[in-house]
Amino acid sequence: MNINPVAGAPHAHDGDSVSRLMGLVLLALLPAVLYGVVLFGWPAVNLLIVTLIVCLLCEAGCLWLAGRSVRLGLMDGTALLTGVLLALSLPPWAPWWIGAVGGGFAIIVGKQVFGGTGQNVFNPAMLARVMLLVSFPVEMTTWLEPHPWLSGSAPGFLEGLLITFGHSEIADGVTGATILGYARTELVMNHALSQILPEHYHTGFAAIGWTGGSLGETSAILVLMGGLWLLWRKAITWYIPVAMLGAVLVLASGFHWLNAERFADPVLHVLSGGLMLGAFFIATDPVTSPVSRGGQIVFGIGCGALVYIIRTWGGYPEGVAFAVVLMNAATPLVDHYLRPRAYGRTWSGQSRPISERAKHAAMGRDAGSGSR
Amino acid sequence: MRLHTFRGGVHPPSQKHLSADRSIEVLPLPPRLYIPLQQHAGAPALPVVTVGQKVAKGELLAREHGVTSAPLHAPSSGTVTAIGDFTAPHASGLPLPTIVLDTDGEERWVESEPPPDPFSRTPEEVARQVGAAGIVGMGGANFPASVKLSKARQAGVHTLVVNGAECEPYVTCDDRLMRERATEIVDGAAIMLHALQAPRALIAIEDNKPEAVQAMRDACQNDARMTVLSLPSRYPAGSAKQLIQLLSGLETPSGGRGTDTGLLVHNVGTAYSVHRALRYGQPLISRIVTVSGGAVAEPRNLEVPLGALAVDLLNYCGGVSKDCARLLMGGPMMGQPLPGVEVPVIKGTNGILALTAAEAGEAQPASPCIRCGRCVEACPMGLLPLELSKRARSEDWSGIQALGLSDCMSCGSCAYVCPSHIPLPQYFAFARGKLAEQRREERKSAHIRELMEQRQARFARAEQAKAEAAAKRQAAKKQRAVVMEEED
Numbered sequence: 105m106n107i108n109p110v111a112g113a114p115h116a117h118d119g120d121s122v123s124r125l126m127g128l129v130l131l132a133l134l135p136a137v138l139y140g141v142v143l144f145g146w147p148a149v150n151l152l153i154v155t156l157i158v159c160l161l162c163e164a165g166c167l168w169l170a171g172r173s174v175r176l177g178l179m180d181g182t183a184l185l186t187g188v189l190l191a192l193s194l195p196p197w198a199p200w201w202i203g204a205v206g207g208g209f210a211i212i213v214g215k216q217v218f219g220g221t222g223q224n225v226f227n228p229a230m231l232a233r234v235m236l237l238v239s240f241p242v243e244m245t246t247w248l249e250p251h252p253w254l255s256g257s258a259p260g261f262l263e264g265l266l267i268t269f270g271h272s273e274i275a276d277g278v279t280g281a282t283i284l285g286y287a288r289t290e291l292v293m294n295h296a297l298s299q300i301l302p303e304h305y306h307t308g309f310a311a312i313g314w315t316g317g318s319l320g321e322t323s324a325i326l327v328l329m330g331g332l333w334l335l336w337r338k339a340i341t342w343y344i345p346v347a348m349l350g351a352v353l354v355l356a357s358g359f360h361w362l363n364a365e366r367f368a369d370p371v372l373h374v375l376s377g378g379l380m381l382g383a384f385f386i387a388t389d390p391v392t393s394p395v396s397r398g399g400q401i402v403f404g405i406g407c408g409a410l411v412y413i414i415r416t417w418g419g420y421p422e423g424v425a426f427a428v429v430l431m432n433a434a435t436p437l438v439d440h441y442l443r444p445r446a447y448g449r450t451w452s453g454q455s456r457p458i459s460e461r462a463k464h465a466a467m468g469r470d471a472g473s474g475s476r
Numbered sequence: 477m478r479l480h481t482f483r484g485g486v487h488p489p490s491q492k493h494l495s496a497d498r499s500i501e502v503l504p505l506p507p508r509l510y511i512p513l514q515q516h517a518g519a520p521a522l523p524v525v526t527v528g529q530k531v532a533k534g535e536l537l538a539r540e541h542g543v544t545s546a547p548l549h550a551p552s553s554g555t556v557t558a559i560g561d562f563t564a565p566h567a568s569g570l571p572l573p574t575i576v577l578d579t580d581g582e583e584r585w586v587e588s589e590p591p592p593d594p595f596s597r598t599p600e601e602v603a604r605q606v607g608a609a610g611i612v613g614m615g616g617a618n619f620p621a622s623v624k625l626s627k628a629r630q631a632g633v634h635t636l637v638v639n640g641a642e643c644e645p646y647v648t649c650d651d652r653l654m655r656e657r658a659t660e661i662v663d664g665a666a667i668m669l670h671a672l673q674a675p676r677a678l679i680a681i682e683d684n685k686p687e688a689v690q691a692m693r694d695a696c697q698n699d700a701r702m703t704v705l706s707l708p709s710r711y712p713a714g715s716a717k718q719l720i721q722l723l724s725g726l727e728t729p730s731g732g733r734g735t736d737t738g739l740l741v742h743n744v745g746t747a748y749s750v751h752r753a754l755r756y757g758q759p760l761i762s763r764i765v766t767v768s769g770g771a772v773a774e775p776r777n778l779e780v781p782l783g784a785l786a787v788d789l790l791n792y793c794g795g796v797s798k799d800c801a802r803l804l805m806g807g808p809m810m811g812q813p814l815p816g817v818e819v820p821v822i823k824g825t826n827g828i829l830a831l832t833a834a835e836a837g838e839a840q841p842a843s844p845c846i847r848c849g850r851c852v853e854a855c856p857m858g859l860l861p862l863e864l865s866k867r868a869r870s871e872d873w874s875g876i877q878a879l880g881l882s883d884c885m886s887c888g889s890c891a892y893v894c895p896s897h898i899p900l901p902q903y904f905a906f907a908r909g910k911l912a913e914q915r916r917e918e919r920k921s922a923h924i925r926e927l928m929e930q931r932q933a934r935f936a937r938a939e940q941a942k943a944e945a946a947a948k949r950q951a952a953k954k955q956r957a958v959v960m961e962e963e964d
Contacts (some may be wrong), residue, residue, distance in 0.1 A: 446880050
């Protein structure tokens with residue numbers, strides 16, 4: 105009989121684990137990843153692989169330097185997930201070093217310098233994306249129209265290697281701005297949305313993701329399905345996604361109603377860019393979001409509002425990464441002020457007395473009816 | 477009646493099917509019983525018997541010592557063979573003073589008058605009788621029932637809550653007691669209502685025990701003061717604070733008493749013991765214990781004399797298999813791991829469990845906290861378990877108090893849901909120990925300071941006395957000199 109008397113209660117567990125959680129999130133991302141690969145071909149595969157390998161190598165190296173178990177550290181799946189999220193937010197035909205620099209930055213600067221899993225302040229993938237966007241604006245905003253696999257326009261394997269690892273200039277004909285970027289440029293020139301949108305934007309294509317954009321962000325529907333599946337499996341809670349999407353919807357609806365020629369409709373906002381991926385997969389990162397329900401709702405609303413503000417009035421056409429990183433910085437503050445009210449205490453933490461009236465009224469009208 | 481709700485909580489698999497359908501069986505009398513002197517909150521009881529003394533069943537073995545202490549009685553007739561230290565039912569395996577009783581198998585009861593009708597006695601007398609019978613909270617709190625009864629009557633409690641929630645997985649002793657001895661429980665509850673001078677009782681049972689709900693409804697259908705309520709099953713619905721909140725929507729003020737809400741919670745086993753004590757004059761000398769778990773051959777519900785060893789119970793249930801990873805007293809959520817099988821059953825023991833590794837959920841080592849907030853969602857007290865454990869790890873004792881460590885009731889919900897498998901309640905237990913140590917140190921240094929001050933004051937007084945004496949001597953000398961001068 106191998107009795108371990110040292111372990112304390114509880115002697116039961118619901119069987120969940122960090123690696124299982126990360127596995128679920130990766131599984132939920134799979135449709136979006138596959139779709140991105142099909143849409144953008146071999147260069148996207150190359151970029152994904154480079155990013156993942158660099159992330160895993162950096163994680164392993166840091167764990168080894170810190171004297172921790174490399175196997176356990178890699179097994180938790182957090183580094184893999186960071187790599188996938190970063191790759192999904194990159195332009196699919198970006199050169200290999202974008203993925204490598206981003207992956208290394210995400211793991212080393214974004215996560216391990218803080219102390220590894222659970223210690224980082226910022227979402228590593230988003231921090232890396234912001235760094236890349238600020239440092240390499242040309243590479244990070246070179247978008248291309250879909251080049252679906254097996255179609256005539258798709259690059260072959262060797263061509264793909266050249267695009268990712270070589271110096272081949274992407275022909276001008278295949279690139280174009282995303283709808284958010286295009287609309288932004290046109291609006292600056294005082295063109296009305298009714299002139300801008302019809303040729304470049306189609307709600308149906310935006311929903312299924314038949315459009316230019318980041319590797320895994322184009323298909324709002326596939327990302328949404330993955331997110332709903334995560335909700336159903338209880339890997340995430342609804343507070344952050346609903347608050348974030350809700351904030352964007354409310355703001356976009358309001359301004360669109362005020363001036364439809366200047367402010368895009370809410371559906372365009374929700375289906376475009378990285379909002380859906382951000383709401384379900386990035387802002388919900390447990391490490392960098394608040395712990396309480398109230399805190400998560402505030403965090404989600406903050407993310408959504410910042411996304412809309414940056415998209416509409418900011419210097420960049422897309423703001424999910426900036427919004428999430430900014431709200432990450434606010435997380436300790438939110439956590440400090442939005443705590444659940446403890447049982448038997450007031451919100452300020454004092455003991456919460458019961459009034460005589462409440463004591464007798466609490467049991468309903470039948471209280472004392474039996475005292476005959 | 478409309479039920480309220482409480483925050484947090486978890487839904488562990490109930491596992492009650494292992495033993496719920498087994499009727500209560502009487503454990504064959506073990507040849508030797510071990511009765512620890514401390515089976516209750518408060519100070520250990522004081523033995524009133526000597527080694528070699530023959531005692532009858534129900535005879536007083538040790539009397540209470542202090543307010544929240546309780547007396548102990550002989551669970552069977554026999555001879556006291558030793559009063560010494562024996563392994564306590566605690567993870568530490570530390571010994572506690574214990575009375576060892578060799579049973580003679582005669583089960584000879586102590587002679588006593590049949591008690592008068594409890595309803596003809598005053599509430600004070602009833603409460604005193606409950607105290608004299610050694611009855612403590614049998615849900616595991618071990619607080620003397622008589623103290624609770626008299627304090628609650630003074631506080632003006634209007635509702636007695638008879639707690640049959642039994643939210644711990646595996647444990648089915650209250651379930652069986654309610655199914656098989658419902659009339660006795662209802663009678664005990666009626667006696668407690670008399671002791672409280674309260675108008676009504678609510679009998680609260682989780683809805684995973686429909687047979688018990690039915691049995692209790694049948695038993696109290698002629699008493700308009702009693703209502704049986706079926707509660708949604710959620711751990712820890714059986715905790716007094718959460719049960720009060722479920723029934724009344726009121727929260728026991730932090731640092732206050734449950735009776736501040738006008739409700740008093742007593743376990744069904746306590747009600748049953750009150751019935752035995754007030755109707756038949758029998759003290760608390762036996763209880764129902766569930767023996768269960770994946771490593772027990774035949775899980776059962778046993779009526780056990782206090783002082784029987786866990787090994788007696790386990791052997792009667794077919795022994796423990798090799799894959800036993802954890803031996804527990806109590807349920808898996810809050811139970812004490814036992815240092816071995818040679819540990820006695822006490823008044824608060826509701827279960828002896830032998831769990832396999834898969835059941836005990838110890839497959840994974842702890843990994844870093846990912847701040848997922850599940851512990852915050854699960855905490856029924858509205859605390860931040862992850863922040864508390866962080867403070868405990870960094871030894872920030874004032875910080876951990878500010879976060880409300882004293883509100884934590886160690887229900888274990890946080891650790892049950894933690895995906896990083898962090899043993900959160902163990903951090904809290906560690907912090908509690910440290911804080912208690914700190915308080916002891918503070919008291920000690922305050923005491924020493926006081927002694928020092930007294931000593932200094934004493935010295936000062938002595939100095940002063942000496943100075944005064946010297947001054948007096950001086951004055952006398954002078955006087956003498958003057959007198960001598962005059963004489964000259």
